[in-house]
Amino acid sequence: MKADVLLGLQWGDEGKGKVVDVLTPRYDAVARFQGGPNAGHTLEFDGKKFVLRSIPSGVFQNRSLNIIGNGVVLDPVLFAAEARDLETAGVPLKDNLKISRKAHLILPTHRLIDAASEKAKGGAKIGTTGKGIGPTYTDKTARNGLRVGDIADNFEEKYATLKALHLSRLASLGATPDPELLARLEKEWMEAIEYLAEFEIVDGEYLVNGLLREGKSVLCEGAQGTMLDVDFGSYPFVTSSNTVCAGACVGLGIAPNRIGEVYGIFKAYCTRVGSGPFPTELFDETGKRIRDLGHEYGAVTGRERRCGWIDLVALKYAIMVNGVTRLIMMKSDVLDDFDELKACVAYKIDGKETDQFPYSIADGTIEPVYTTLPGWKSPLTAVTSEEQFPENFKAYIAFLEKELSTPITIVSVGPDRTQTIIRK
Ligand code: GDP
Ligand code: IMO
Ligand code: MG
16 A cells, blocks of 8 residues: 655645545544644534644544654643543544654753744744744754653653753853743653653554555645745745655655655645745735635634735645645635635746746745636535536636646535535
């Protein structure tokens, strides 16, 4: 068997959680391969709403096994809060969640360093989620990190060594923490570590490859989006992991020739949260309207998401670097009431048009070139099959498929699990 991958093609929050939940019944296992609690994946069903951060979005379907891969960074405190909420809601998490011993741990001091580094950057700050993501991945590549597997072996000493390193880093940033605050954070963290250790800790790469060898199906769940990838995104305004398809290989231990379908997910428009360039961003009433209609506020931080028209230059680039085989379009219903829609088909840079994503997309240097399409002016939320799609919506889909040379196989028309149209 091959593992399928589902990942975001824009700047995150495309609706990955919802679609992973919808697709889970087709899979034996769902695995997160990168990111951490910077993610906020929203699921809605039976009148309930859940936001998952570190736990895969397959947990609500009892049949599936869920795996937190080695590429994920785990904050024990946030993990414990998330997991306990799910247990309270009746999810048998200790049976259906396994955690890779190679996943790295986010320490309380990683979060403090995240905040101090952002402060030190001043106006050039990235606008991180403040969850210690960058500092934890930095320690991983600098070979200082603490991993889940370390809990079982001389843990206190390893923790003390890393903490000492962090305190000197914080001192150099002029952000020495208040000892009382640090003691409180550490106590809470160590308690959460004990809870984490109650879960089955596994060699994730053996588990995943064993499943594939037995003919079991695996869905890899991405976090963030391609334009936030540390190599291919809008660097330096990115996250610190590889959000692209190759990230599923290194974040789970799956060989590239074991990857099957690559589902690329995007919104019918575009959003971004945090700083950094966003060529199609709308600063006018239309942008505000999209934000209001789409409830575009961060699932993790509550921050306003910046909104704009769909960007086909960025999407084509994302499809290329991920090898996307199927597209999934989300939040189509948000555009129900617009007379006209715009799609960015090229960038004008220094007077020249290009459909390639440039090395630098510093704010203000790119002028988007738009094609205008007629709106469908009819509510999509109650639509149950593609035959019921209004003609102009069908035309919007056909236009995107032609431009992107990839089929759109799923269309989402509302936040609920049931508001999902699987196309023939
Ligand atoms: P993720 O991080 O990619 O999982 O996405 P988020 O959960 O952060 O953001 C997506 C938001 O859009 C959530 O609030 C979802 O409930 C909501 N959502 C998902 N699909 C649709 C849709 O088709 N229409 C509408 N109106 N909302 C949707
Ligand atoms: P999901 O999985 C949207 C953004 C932050 C910031 C940048 C770096 O829900 O789509 P970090 O805390 O990772 O160092 O922040 O990345 N960011 C996200 N934006 N959705 C996310 O996750 C994000 N995770 C990080 O806003 O600009
Ligand atoms: Mg999100």
